[in-house]
Amino acid sequence: MNFKVLFYLLFFVFILVMNWESQNYMAAASFHDEVSQDEAIRLRILANSDSIKDQILKRDIRDEVNATITDWVLHIDSMDEAKDVIEANLDEIEAIVADKLAKSGINQSFNVEFNRVQFPTKLYGHLVYPAGEYNAVLITLGNGNGENWWCVLFPPLCFLDFANGDAVEHDERNSGVEAAEAETETEGQEVEVKFFVIEIFDTVKGWFTA
Structure with missing residues (x-):
């Protein structure tokens, strides 16, 4: 297995994911x-x-x-x-x-x-x-x-x-609930991105081990 090629492929995928997240954020911000x-x-x-x-x-x-x-x-x-x-x-x-x-x-x-x-x-x-x-x-x-x-x-x-x-x-009581909901939503998005990266990593790894 060529780990150098694998490294560059994963790095490229990481850049794509980060760019995708950035574009989504900018699109949402421009709407408001x-x-x-x-x-x-x-x-x-x-x-x-x-x-x-x-x-x-x-x-x-x-x-x-x-x-x-x-x-x-x-x-x-x-x-x-x-x-x-x-x-x-x-x-x-x-x-x-x-x-x-x-x-x-x-x-x-x-x-x-x-x-x-x-x-x-x-x-x-x-x-x-x-x-x-x-x-x-x-x-x-x-x-x-x-x-x-x-x-x-x-x-x-x-x-x-x-x-x-x-x-x-x-107020102070329900603002904590709102913050928790927002935090949960953010965490959910992060988990989705992480799983997306892992899936691509497994796919690329499968190519090299096949």
């Missing part, structure tokens, strides 16, 4: 457009707890706050104008939260603010909103220890999350 953190206004609502009652309250507030702010910004094209409108009407958002609490018979503190808020990565179709700080309406209900809900208020994209049945929840 990344949105700047300064081109969006987002909404984040922190529930008091994960109890059914607190989560229902969070969703009720979510629905009305989103509908109200969407009416404000639907026909606005300027990011600065949308920001000014939302900041100027925070008291109306506070009134919505207070009204929902009263109707639910829940004696709970809350806080509404417009600030720079941390968000995880989110994909809407071909638009990627990378993880980072965004201008956002942050509503904290009670202790703010429950699962939170978030979406994009400007340009209005919250309806995409509603269409999916609910927003993607994200």
Whole structure:
């Protein structure tokens, strides 16, 4: 067996596999457009707890706050104008939260603010909103220890999350699950590539031993 020839063949196969992986990555990346953190206004609502009652309250507030702010910004094209409108009407958002609490018979503190808020990565179709700080309406209900809900208020994209049945929840607890799923997917891809290389190696080896 000519091990030198075998070495060059395996090296050539390795280059082909790496090039194939690189092309796949570049193709996937070119399909998505990344949105700047300064081109969006987002909404984040922190529930008091994960109890059914607190989560229902969070969703009720979510629905009305989103509908109200969407009416404000639907026909606005300027990011600065949308920001000014939302900041100027925070008291109306506070009134919505207070009204929902009263109707639910829940004696709970809350806080509404417009600030720079941390968000995880989110994909809407071909638009990627990378993880980072965004201008956002942050509503904290009670202790703010429950699962939170978030979406994009400007340009209005919250309806995409509603269409999916609910927003993607994200906090320290479920982010670990998401990371584990992503890690499992990556490991699965690596295993597939490794098996692919091994199969080619066995094929080439068979040629030399035949």
